[in-house]
Amino acid sequence: xxxxxxxxxxxxxxxxxxxxxxxxxxxxxxxxxxxxxxxxxxxxxxxxxxxxxxxxxxxxxxxxxxxxxxxxxxxxxxxxxxxxxxxxxxxxxxxxxxxxxxxxxxxxxxxxxxxxxxxxxxxxxxxxxxxxxxxxxxxxxxxxxxxxxxxxxxxxxxxxxxxxxxxxxxxxxxxxxxxxxxxxxxxxxxxxxxxxxxxxxxxxxxxxxxxxxxxxxxxxxxxxxxxxxxxxxxxxxxxxxxxxxxxxxxxxxxxxxxxxxxxxxxxxxxxxxxxxxxxxxxxxxxx
Numbered sequence: 001x002x003x004x005x006x007x008x009x010x011x012x013x014x015x016x017x018x019x020x021x022x023x024x025x026x027x028x029x030x031x032x033x034x035x036x037x038x039x040x041x042x043x044x045x046x047x048x049x050x051x052x053x054x055x056x057x058x059x060x061x062x063x064x065x066x067x068x069x070x071x072x073x074x075x076x077x078x079x080x081x082x083x084x085x086x087x088x089x090x091x092x093x094x095x096x097x098x099x100x101x102x103x104x105x106x107x108x109x110x111x112x113x114x115x116x117x118x119x120x121x122x123x124x125x126x127x128x129x130x131x132x133x134x135x136x137x138x139x140x141x142x143x144x145x146x147x148x149x150x151x152x153x154x155x156x157x158x159x160x161x162x163x164x165x166x167x168x169x170x171x172x173x174x175x176x177x178x179x180x181x182x183x184x185x186x187x188x189x190x191x192x193x194x195x196x197x198x199x200x201x202x203x204x205x206x207x208x209x210x211x212x213x214x215x216x217x218x219x220x221x222x223x224x225x226x227x228x229x230x231x232x233x234x235x236x237x238x239x240x241x242x243x244x245x246x247x248x249x250x251x252x253x254x255x256x257x258x259x260x261x262x263x264x265x266x267x268x269x270x271x272x273x274x275x276x277x278x279x280x281x282x283x284x285x286x287x
Contacts (some may be wrong), residue, residue: 001040001132005104005134005137005138006038006042007038007039011035012162012163013034013095014035014160015159016159017034018158024088026089029084029092030091031079033099034085036077037095037096037099037100038100039095041065041069041100041107053108061113061114061124063118065107066117067134072101073097074099078093080218085139090259093237104116106287107132108125108206109127109130109174110129110130111132113125126255126286128202129202132194136169136199137192137198141162144161151171175278176200180218184206187206188206188208189208190207191206192255192256193205194272196216200220205255207287210260211230212228212271213225213228214226214229214271227274229258233258235260235266237268240266240267240285247284250281251268254281256271257270264287268282268284269281269282
């Protein structure tokens with residue numbers, strides 16, 4: 001998910017807490033923990049300062065997103081709360097743990113994928129059933145915020161209801177994506193999903209031999225062919241990988257790629273992000 005959504009998740013977690021009996025320091029400790037822990041896995045973007053070898057795709061979603069680090073991040077915020085606010089509580093640790101777990105797990109559902117099981121597995125797990133920016137999430141949390149302002153005494157009830165609706169939306173959206181995936185899996189060698197911003201609508205990316213086809217599809221509409229791409233499967237990528245390590249990372253982290261080998265350049269791109277004749281994730285060198 002994008003940073004705004006993760007931040008909203010943090011505030012929404014804080015909103016679920018009944019704070020009537022809390023003092024100011026406790027409220028601050030719980031706020032910092034819920035929001036900070038909801039964002040902390042994205043600290044891996046600073047790896048661009050030393051990752052000159054292209055180890056991480058866009059310097060993101062590496063080991064800091066590992067599910068095995070979730071209690072470590074929770075402990076960090078427990079120590080922060082104790083040091084800055086003089087507040088010690090097991091509930092703070094559990095809140096931090098939940099916030100980091102939600103961050104790491106929610107990232108599994110969009111097309112980027114994440115290193116959920118690092119360092120034991122370098123595979124990027126991706127379901128592709130939720131867009132990186134999900135306006136349904138924003139709408140649900142926005143409604144919870146408005147209702148909470150009208151009845152501050154019971155504001156935590158609205159945020160708890162919002163989380164229930166988020167889980168329901170996630171289940172419905174992912175179930176539809178899984179159903180579509182199964183419709184295609186017996187027809188193509190490889191398949192990937194990428195959720196569109198419009199709810200219940202997906203890009204279904206398929207690969208058969210050297211042809212990649214991108215469909216727009218949903219359970220409520222007929223599928224539409226958006227792009228047909230040709231992949232130069234016989235291309236020798238040794239020179240590309242030696243000169244551009246980022247290309248090897250992209251090759252390993254993507255479900256599958258389209259290879260480009262023409263008179264001007266050799267490279268590869270992730271077709272899940274293909275729009276208007278270009279993929280957002282495209283690594284190449286000039287010949």
